[in-house]
Amino acid sequence: MMRQFPANPDLTVEEFELNMGPQHPSTHGVLRLVLTMDGERVVRCKPVVGYLHRSIEKMAENRTYTQVIPVTDRLDYCTSMTSNYVYVMAVEDLADITAPPRAQYIRVIMSELNRIASHLLWYGTFALEVGATTPFIYGFRDREKVLDLFESTCGARLLYNYLRIGGVSRDLPEDFSERMLAFLDEWEPLIREYEDLLDENPIFYNRTRKVGFLSPEKALAYGVSGPNLRASGMARDVRREHPYAVYPELEFDIPVRTEGDVFARYRIRMEELRQSARILRQCAEKLPKGPYLEPQPLRMVLPEGETYVHLESPRGDIGCYLVSQGKDKPYRCKFRTPSFCHIEVFQHLVRDCLIPDIMAICASFDVVLPETDR
Amino acid sequence: MSPDEFLPILQARFPEVEFRLDPLNPQALKMSASGVPEVFSWLRDAPEAAMEYLEFSTAVDHPPDCLCMVYYLYSYTHRHRLALKVDLPRQAPTVPTLSHLWENADWNEREIYDLFGVFFSGHPDLRRLMMPEDWEGHPLRKDYSHPNLTPRPD
Numbered sequence: 001m002m003r004q005f006p007a008n009p010d011l012t013v014e015e016f017e018l019n020m021g022p023q024h025p026s027t028h029g030v031l032r033l034v035l036t037m038d039g040e041r042v043v044r045c046k047p048v049v050g051y052l053h054r055s056i057e058k059m060a061e062n063r064t065y066t067q068v069i070p071v072t073d074r075l076d077y078c079t080s081m082t083s084n085y086v087y088v089m090a091v092e093d094l095a096d097i098t099a100p101p102r103a104q105y106i107r108v109i110m111s112e113l114n115r116i117a118s119h120l121l122w123y124g125t126f127a128l129e130v131g132a133t134t135p136f137i138y139g140f141r142d143r144e145k146v147l148d149l150f151e152s153t154c155g156a157r158l159l160y161n162y163l164r165i166g167g168v169s170r171d172l173p174e175d176f177s178e179r180m181l182a183f184l185d186e187w188e189p190l191i192r193e194y195e196d197l198l199d200e201n202p203i204f205y206n207r208t209r210k211v212g213f214l215s216p217e218k219a220l221a222y223g224v225s226g227p228n229l230r231a232s233g234m235a236r237d238v239r240r241e242h243p244y245a246v247y248p249e250l251e252f253d254i255p256v257r258t259e260g261d262v263f264a265r266y267r268i269r270m271e272e273l274r275q276s277a278r279i280l281r282q283c284a285e286k287l288p289k290g291p292y293l294e295p296q297p298l299r300m301v302l303p304e305g306e307t308y309v310h311l312e313s314p315r316g317d318i319g320c321y322l323v324s325q326g327k328d329k330p331y332r333c334k335f336r337t338p339s340f341c342h343i344e345v346f347q348h349l350v351r352d353c354l355i356p357d358i359m360a361i362c363a364s365f366d367v368v369l370p371e372t373d374r
Numbered sequence: 375m376s377p378d379e380f381l382p383i384l385q386a387r388f389p390e391v392e393f394r395l396d397p398l399n400p401q402a403l404k405m406s407a408s409g410v411p412e413v414f415s416w417l418r419d420a421p422e423a424a425m426e427y428l429e430f431s432t433a434v435d436h437p438p439d440c441l442c443m444v445y446y447l448y449s450y451t452h453r454h455r456l457a458l459k460v461d462l463p464r465q466a467p468t469v470p471t472l473s474h475l476w477e478n479a480d481w482n483e484r485e486i487y488d489l490f491g492v493f494f495s496g497h498p499d500l501r502r503l504m505m506p507e508d509w510e511g512h513p514l515r516k517d518y519s520h521p522n523l524t525p526r527p528d
Contacts, residue, residue: 050504057489058513062526220426220450223478236450306399308446308457310429321444323434336430336446344481373504 015043020358022051029369031343033358040354045347052373060333064299065091065165068330073159075335076371078121081107081114082313084163087333089244090320091165093307095300102290103167104245109180109283110153110162111311112276117146118314119269119276122366123194126266129363130207135197142190145183152176165300167293177284188277195270208263212349212361215260222345225338226316227272228365231265233258238312250282262364269366272314299328315339315366339371375422375454377403383422388413402444402457410460410470417447417456418475424451428476431483433467433490435516441467441490462492471497489514 005011021032030051036044056075060068068087075083085107092099099107124139147157152173154162162169198204214224219232229236235256239247255271257264302324310319316338323332342365350358377395381403384393391409396402405413417423425447434442443460462469471494472479483494484503491512494500502509511518 050502050506053504055513218477221477223428223430223476234450241450241453304398306396306402308401308429308455317429319429319446321430321432321446332432332434334430334432340481341478344478348477 013039018355020355022048031362031367031369031372035355035358037355042350042353042355042358045350045358047343047347049343049369049372052370054370054374056374057333057335060330062329064328065302065330066296066298066300068333069163069165070159070161072335073161074370075337075374076313076315076318076339076368077158078118078368079114079314080158080160081110081162082311082318083335084160085111086309086311086313086318086320086335087322088163088165089309089311090307090322090333091302093309094302094305094322094324095165095296097166097294097296099167100291100294101246101288102171103292103294105283105287106168106172106292107163108245108247108250109172109280109287110150110160110168111313112279112283113146113149113180115276115314116273117143117150118366119273120146122269122314122363126363126366127198127204129359130204132198132201132204135194138190138194138197142187145187149176149180149183152179164293164296166296167291169293171292177287180280181284184277184280188274191270191273198266205263207356207360208266208364209259209261211262211353211357212364213260214345214349218345218348219260222348223341224316224345225341226312226314227268228265228316228342230254230256231268232260238310238317242310244309244311246283246286249286250279252279262360265364265366301326301328310336313338315368315371316342335374337371337374339365339367339369342367343372375452375456377401377456380423380456384413387416396457396459399457399459401446401455402459404459404461407460407462407469411472411475413458414445414447414472414475422452423456424449425456426450428472428479428482429455431472431479431486433486433492433514435464435490435514437464437516439464441492443467443469443486443492445472467492468495469493470495473497488512491515 002012002014005013015038018035018037022030032048034046072083072087073080120139120143124136127135151157154160214232216232216234219229235254237254252275255268304326306323308321319336321334325331392406394404396404417425427448429446429448431445441462441464445458448455486492488502
């Protein structure tokens with residue numbers, strides 16, 4: 001749209017289109033944003049996704065129930081444990097299997113450790129997006145220690161393939177609890193250090209306060225979940241709403257903030273780190289002895305039926321809708337992923353923002369593209 | 375409320391729409407396509423239902439002649455969930471859009487259009503979401519074939 005430039009009537013101004021991505025350092029994976037700009041301001045933003053579409057749902061239809069587990073690892077490489085978990089939970093629900101108590105605790109330990117690893121990765125990259133380099137080093141330094149714990153448990157550092165239908169693939173190493181507690185003792189005081197790096201930094205503060213405001217009504221209409229929803233003033237957490245595994249036996253708080261801006265989303269995640277540590281300490285104390293797996297046939301056949309289960313991943317409400325027709329392979333396996341909703345709402349938040357704000361907003365939602373595209 | 379509690383309320387409210395319980399899915403009700411989008415609009419706004427959250431919508435292909443739309447609704451107010459399943463003819467599946475009720479229905483429906491070939495009437499921007507724009511066919515249909523797609527050996 002052409003119009004006159006107010007300061008000089010001889011000049012005209014018009015909107016122009018700007019392509020951001022698909023290969024852009026701040027889009028965490030491969031996300032393309034088609035921006036319509038009026039000078040420095042964003043008029044419209046159209047995200048283009050699908051660059052990482054690996055047809056995970058189609059692949060699942062072609063594999064036996066056990067063979068699907070490693071595929072779910074690839075759903076979200078930052079938190080494979082919870083992706084494993086939601087799928088295994090759906091199969092167990094249909095087959096009416098209950099994992100032994102020790103396995104339930106191990107699963108919760110793994111989910112919470114993965115939440116810490118994922119939030120630390122987010123903390124580092126988010127700070128990079130708003131121009132701070134040091135937090136990245138801090139976040140990755142401590143994430144390594146969590147990955148070491150994973151490596152000693154299941155041999156993998158990123159794509160774990162650890163959970164099994166009916167339990168977990170192997171028991172925790174003998175000294176796991178001690179090592180985990182030693183890590184927590186050493187690491188928990190460092191959360192304060194992370195916050196000191198950013199909280200009172202005036203540049204960070206100005207770039208994140210009152211930027212990317214998301215109202216609770218909008219958040220619900222867009223299906224936003226997890227820390228992003230809690231930053232908009234809604235105390236919603238699947239671990240509380242529909243407790244699964246051993247969460248009812250554990251004490252923890254749901255941090256909530258009402259500002260709904262980038263800063264609030266950052267603060268929520270910092271608080272969640274503390275709550276995860278609290279859960280892990282309780283788990284280490286309560287971890288029962290006993291079997292860690294109720295072995296199932298490799299080629300298991302599920303009764304005819306459908307189910308939908310969901311749980312709280314570090315990014316939000318991840319769900320699995322599983323349809324069985326009484327065969328050894330899923331008939332349909334749909335994953336409801338939180339990032340899919342978060343990208344959609346993000347395009348509406350960047351209107352009238354500056355380009356550097358896009359990066360701050362995009363990063364604050366903790367969007368992971370493989371999860372969006374599946 | 376559970377689906378069997380919703381059933382009489384919905385039947386009384388929408389006599390022209392067919393509802394029945396789904397024996398395979400304890401969370402779901404089956405309904406005829408004529409109830410879209412009025413039933414959804416009521417479920418979202420009625421205080422006793424208050425389904426302010428569309429968890430996801432998807433489709434399941436049942437060849438040779440049925441394609442089933444699945445909507446999962448959730449109410450944070452009452453903490454209840456209801457799934458609605460709508461059978462569509464597989465040859466020309468068309469159903470009204472819900473994108474004016476829940477904003478995230480927009481992309482969900484684009485994905486279903488892309489991967490299943492369901493046409494959503496009234497959708498503001500019905501384009502492929504995952505596949506390239508010039509892609510042929512709808513990959514999540516059961517009879518989809520592609521030279522690179524071979525069955526997994528047992």
